[in-house]
Amino acid sequence: xxxxxxxxxxxxxxxxxxxxxxxxxRCQDAAVEEAMPERRIARPWFYGVASVAVAAAIAVGxxxxxxRSSSPDLSLTSSPMDTFLAxxxxxxxxxxxDWPIDDIPECY
Amino acid sequence: MHNPxxxxxxxxxxxxxxxxxxxxxxxVSHHDAEDAxxxxxxxxxxxxxxxxxxxLEAWCYKIATNEALMTLRRxxxxxxxxxxxxxxxxxxxxxxxxxxxxxxxVLFQQAIMQLSTQQRIAFNLRYYDELxxxxxxxxxxxxxxSLRTNYHYAVEKxxxxxxEHAI
Numbered sequence: 224x225x226x227x228x229x230x231x232x233x234x235x236x237x238x239x240x241x242x243x244x245x246x247x248x249r250c251q252d253a254a255v256e257e258a259m260p261e262r263r264i265a266r267p268w269f270y271g272v273a274s275v276a277v278a279a280a281i282a283v284g285x286x287x288x289x290x291r292s293s294s295p296d297l298s299l300t301s302s303p304m305d306t307f308l309a310x311x312x313x314x315x316x317x318x319x320x321d322w323p324i325d326d327i328p329e330c331y
Numbered sequence: 332m333h334n335p336x337x338x339x340x341x342x343x344x345x346x347x348x349x350x351x352x353x354x355x356x357x358x359v360s361h362h363d364a365e366d367a368x369x370x371x372x373x374x375x376x377x378x379x380x381x382x383x384x385x386x387l388e389a390w391c392y393k394i395a396t397n398e399a400l401m402t403l404r405r406x407x408x409x410x411x412x413x414x415x416x417x418x419x420x421x422x423x424x425x426x427x428x429x430x431x432x433x434x435x436x437v438l439f440q441q442a443i444m445q446l447s448t449q450q451r452i453a454f455n456l457r458y459y460d461e462l463x464x465x466x467x468x469x470x471x472x473x474x475x476x477s478l479r480t481n482y483h484y485a486v487e488k489x490x491x492x493x494x495e496h497a498i
Contacts, residue, residue, distance in 0.1 A: 232436065232439050233436055234355075234356070234440065235427075235437045236355070236361070236429060236432075237428075237432075243348045243351050244348060247343050247347035248343065250347075250365065251339060251340075251347070251372055254370075254373045255336070255339065255372075258373045
């Protein structure tokens, strides 16, 4: 520029254009890596989606609990009493079923 | 919505080196310039949504200038102005210069370090980056008239400094 014609106005530093170009690339890669998690957290929709996912997981968990396999089997055909009665002879079974309530001995 | 990755690719390809040298001229230290450049890229990436689409160049220079000033501010003590770093920056020019650097080039940079921060920014953007005043105004937030004045006084001060040091 015309203001300083008789003087060396270039920068006195040693970094070459090639070096600076590589440095710029390095900085870009590092910046993307560092900015990614921040950006993901900064997105408002991220919180919305995360909240819905957590709520859905809790709802499914509550619905499925307790596990089916451990719930009591209420069907009449396969109750332990039926199994027990089936193992008795007809006479024994009749005695138990027809046992008069008043005749139940006191145990305690 | 702008794609941050795409914007950053364009910025690094078109303005990457220029942004580095702009920061370097302000903070002088290569190490600090590298850190400030990376911070600039992070800001460009994360704030891509806020880019209004006027001038990508001015927007990037604005972020880079702010990062450079923040780097300088970290070197100051409480209540110290950025201009109080001028002497330190002038000494740093010598430390950072290549061993075979032209003496007048070193002196020229030291002369620039005597300017106020505002004058230095205006001078660098006009003299080295050859940006028009309306662009510099968009970057610094100062009026074009005040930037012209800053540049004029900067040139006078540099000439005076060089004369004092027999160049």
